[in-house]
Amino acid sequence: MNTIQSVLLSCRKVAVLVMGTAAIICSSTVMAAEAAHVLIIQDHRFQPAELVVPSGKKIKLSVENRDSTPEEFESHDLNREKVIAGKSTATIFVGPLAPGRYSFYGEFNEKTAQGVIVAQ
């Protein structure tokens, strides 16, 4: 009786733990799923060149490369780098960011491909 009770109790503890973890994972995916911010690469330029995002929460960037050549999204301010093949779209997660300006560029076409993310 006692053992059964304690087993049941520990089972419940485990269940709560598992559910809690699942809830955390789910909430983070829900958070990630909401509102992707879109950046477009065209003629080796970013559009918009200045993207305003909310501060203090995780941001999902959807970067669409309309050029036929590959580009590398790179930002030292955001500590991110990702190669985006020609005619394709990539997902990059950034933040949560403190309010401020974070510059990024296309490493393969640095002269023209420049942009900034403004968190506010």
Added chain:
Amino acid sequence: MFATAVIVFREVLEAAIIIGIIAAATRSVAGRSRWLIAGLAAGLAGSALVAASTDAIASMASGIGQELFNAIVLGIAVLMLAWHNIWMSSHGAALAKSAKSVGNAIRDGQQECSILLVVVGLAVLREGSETVLFLYGISTSDGSGASSMLLGGLAGIVGGVTAGYAIYAGLLRIPMRWFFAATGVLVLLLAAGMAAQAARFLIQADILPSLAAPLWDTSVALPERSIAGMLLHSLVGYDPRPAGMQLIFYVFTLAAIGLGMKWVSQSHRTNHHKGTA
């Protein structure tokens, strides 16, 4: 042309430094150059394959395939570096003692050492695929400067390889007594740096939380794009704006391999004493 040289140099440098350290660490492995060349060739062939399928890789796992791919390649490299270092620590003392006949002393360890040569292929695969993509992009762009840009790419490759060779040649000048300790420390730091990089890719893919990002910011004092910053990045995994999770991976890898080396060398020693007593 200059910009192209710099971009290619940066990519090649990282792989070249890893190859330089590993070529030095495996100096006494018979048939090492054959392994090195095989690793390089496999890495280059893999790079072309990865570059050609960037599109497919990126779209895998709902857009985070590239991060997963990088994290897995880095993870395998870290495991191999860890295995090698822990194995070496059990024989390190014996190797140092019989420095005059190193060739004989580690004949039984050659297989373990050759594990390191796979890391060469993995390093080339990771850094090479971006370089291949970049050069391919240049060669197909109809701009008039395409050939001068390719020339720049070539200059970048030569520069990176030279730096890697300089590291290799420098390591070979270390006296035998210190040699295994020195390459051991370098391999340990390489592994920790790679683990931190893997963590960064997993954060970027939203698989791991960043935990306090950035933890510190030394990008003004020592930018990652400066020569010193690039060298430190390749050698010890320097990141001017690391996330907390990256530091955890770095320290954990350092501690796990360090403790493994210590534990193995101690148990080796006590076994040895028991045997002779």
